[in-house]
Amino acid sequence: MAVLRKQQTLARVAEFTGFGYWSGKDVRVELRPAEVDAGLQFIRADLAPHVRIAADARNRLEAPRRTTLAAGNSQVEMVEHILAALYGLQIDNCEIWVDQPEMPGLDGSSQAIVAAIDSAGIVAQDAPSKRLVISEITRVGDEESWVEARPHKQAGLNGLSLKYRLDYGPECPIGRETIELKVTPKSFRQELAAARTFLLEEEANWLRSRGLGTRVTNQDLLIFSPNGLIDNVLRYDNECVRHKTLDLVGDLALAGCELVGQVYAHRSGHRLNAELVRALLQEGRVEGGLRMTG
Numbered sequence: 001m002a003v004l005r006k007q008q009t010l011a012r013v014a015e016f017t018g019f020g021y022w023s024g025k026d027v028r029v030e031l032r033p034a035e036v037d038a039g040l041q042f043i044r045a046d047l048a049p050h051v052r053i054a055a056d057a058r059n060r061l062e063a064p065r066r067t068t069l070a071a072g073n074s075q076v077e078m079v080e081h082i083l084a085a086l087y088g089l090q091i092d093n094c095e096i097w098v099d100q101p102e103m104p105g106l107d108g109s110s111q112a113i114v115a116a117i118d119s120a121g122i123v124a125q126d127a128p129s130k131r132l133v134i135s136e137i138t139r140v141g142d143e144e145s146w147v148e149a150r151p152h153k154q155a156g157l158n159g160l161s162l163k164y165r166l167d168y169g170p171e172c173p174i175g176r177e178t179i180e181l182k183v184t185p186k187s188f189r190q191e192l193a194a195a196r197t198f199l200l201e202e203e204a205n206w207l208r209s210r211g212l213g214t215r216v217t218n219q220d221l222l223i224f225s226p227n228g229l230i231d232n233v234l235r236y237d238n239e240c241v242r243h244k245t246l247d248l249v250g251d252l253a254l255a256g257c258e259l260v261g262q263v264y265a266h267r268s269g270h271r272l273n274a275e276l277v278r279a280l281l282q283e284g285r286v287e288g289g290l291r292m293t294g
Helices: 080-088 111-120 185-192 201-209 239-255 270-283
Strands: 006-010 014-019 026-033 040-044 051-054 068-071 074-077 094-098 122-128 131-133 138-141 146-150 160-167 176-183 198-200 222-225 258-266
Touching (some): 026 080, 051 068, 051 074, 080 111, 080 239, 176 185, 185 239, 198 239, 201 222, 239 258
Antiparallel strands (some): 006 122, 014 026, 040 051, 160 176
16 A cells, blocks of 8 residues: 555645625635644634534535535535645645635636645645545446546556546537646646636626626636637636636545545536545545544
8 A cells, every 4th residue: 555645734824815706795715724634624704603614525515506515504605616726735634714605716716726825835744644545436427427436547556637528519619628637736736726717608698697796707717609718818728628627626625535546527517526526435445534524
């Protein structure tokens, strides 16, 4: 069995501010160092008493186009970009203090979150990290959209490898895109962190007609008309599939540990990603034990 790396947390508090895409409300986030085995926990500082909500697949609520977690009557929304940054940079223990239910949309990516974490610094802790080694094929979804976990082809390999296929069809300006990479702090920073949220123009108009996303402009995220991207410039030729992979990393963080193996996704979204995590936790064994938090 490979040697586990040390658990990690932040060296000091990292903070960033923005507004929620859905609510339009200003929100401040503090990422605070946490003790060994604490895991990733959101803390609603605006509630009295404060409410803790663990980043755990069992706490997920179904919500359109975002990942939402709940504890009792309290919840936090659009958490996937924060969780992706923490997982991607191998931060195991962190308290995420927020003063609104919805996390800030920022520029639609994890770039500002990574910058805040890098400014605060990351430190190793005196305990081995927890991980779940994928030992058999596990698949959820149907022929139209699915996500599948497989063991590494070669025994003894560490880490998580991802392959995502996005397919909007030949008539859509987004079209078909694919990305394949191993998730490491370096690859996350270079290949995924800056990839932004995207919408079709008809989806954006529908949301705005219902009073949602009214504060969001075409510069805050990628909006595609039938003729192409509106009032913006791509950071990568395949930025859309990179963002879907960023979301996938954030949802896989709901396992509460590192995943070791390969994950393949085809047109998968938040619901299927979380279903896969729940299946893996039911079928697998977490090395070092799993802290059960609610």
